[in-house]
Amino acid sequence: MVYEELAGEEDEVELPRGDVTERVVRVGSTVRRPVHPPSAAVADYLKHLEEVGFGGAPRFLGRDRAGRDVLDFLAGEVAGDPPQAWAADDELLASVGRLLRQLHDASEGYAADRGFAAPPGSRWFRWPSPSSSESSAVVAEPAPELVAHNDVTPQNVVVRDGQAVALIDFDMAGPTARVEDVVNTATHWVPLRAPVDTWPGWSRTRQPVRLRLFADAYGLTAAQRASLVDVALARADRMWLSMRGAAEHYGGGWAQMWHDGVGDLIRRRRAWLVDRSDDLRGALE
Template sequence: MASEDVVQDHPHRRIVQIGDTIRRPVQPWAETVHALLRHLEEAGFPYTPRVLGFDEVGREVLGYMEGESGPAGWAKVVDDRGLTAFAQLLQDYHDATADFSPPDGAVWAVTADEGRAADEVVCHGDFGPWNVVWQGHQPVGLIDFDFARPAARLDDVAYALEYVAPFRDDAECLRWLSYPTPPDRRRRMELFCDAYGLSSASGMVDAVIARQQQTTELVRHLASQGHEPQATWVAKGLLRELDGRVAWSRSHRHLLAETPCSPDGQRRY
């Protein structure tokens, strides 16, 4: 077998590249996610890895997608081109999942309500710049569907906006997130909304704060079930950090006040 190049090294979550494949530990929801990825491939959505089954040591095997991902993704959404392409990718992904029927006995990392409401899609659940594969300012792939589940589109939109507005202080934006100057968060929210197809960002700040709180509870729940890396994150104090993010968002609403995204006045979703 070809040599293994480590993509992510954690005692309970070692992800490696072997040739043109990615090998990942199998999670309880793997079969459900595989069904989703196969649906996306059949629907002509070109941005997800191919499902190649399981290897001889029980890892799931996915096709490798060439490009930059992980920490490199932060710099890609600073530029307006990358930010709008990121939002359009999310809209295209949601559209492609709208007619997906989960298999009988589907298992999701996050508990999904019984049945599907008319406005639900299959949300990615972790739609951040790090889970997009980039070539230049263009997304060419979407990876890591561990937190996918049926939910309203707004769930993914709010999650993404936390990271690309971003709901972070200026010091973090300049030091860690590749911004050359403090970001105009209000403008970036409007640009993202418009690129996604929303005509208004009304209520979006509250939606992001609610999604931040949901993330905290999800991390707490997965850690309590022994899932990694959440258990290690909680042991190292992540819940305090997540609570701090919510507090920052509430106290800095003046940086994120909503204004209409599009002049046509029509809400598309």
């Protein structure tokens, strides 16, 4: 699918780089991104979301003359890295929970109809295992229920008038379970992390209250609430190994994050989850 350039779409404006994705630019009303192995699967997923009426994701418009993916540019405010204090607003957190639920509901049809299959010659993002013997300790992922974003960080949410309205950067989209994606999103937005790693202007004590707010906004069932803390603990174990594996096998930004101490951050998060587990479970009851 070739994108037909429009008049005036010549000037490129570099957009903030992510941890692992570079050379993303805005051209007029579009965003241009380098093609990578999951691109075809992501494009197929974005087309599905458009077809079912989910308005919280960019449309895939094709490939430009330079071979880059072309997507809609979604206007709004996006948090920086580290995210500013305004991103810690409770109403914004609730709106993220509602947007995530809308995405998951829109994605179930894709999962049921397509069986998580990526188009021929493409694949979803996958976490590699580390080369060491520690890889044998990887905790099994929950059985997939749908395809989802899998990286709903403050830097990947478009905000307008204090409300989350859209998600961007679907590079890590793929099969997952609802609670798994809920936990991943809450990790960044509640946030579920040790006080020493919590960003300036973000609460270091109200996490149980904010987790309840997020769970209520998403509409978690009683069973999902009961499993959430255990899922978070298992995910912390798995993510330490996954991030180490990505650093070893993918290099680049993944290796830089590992060098900068993301493995230690994950271990501090797990210790904090154990320490606050009763408070977190109680808030979800």
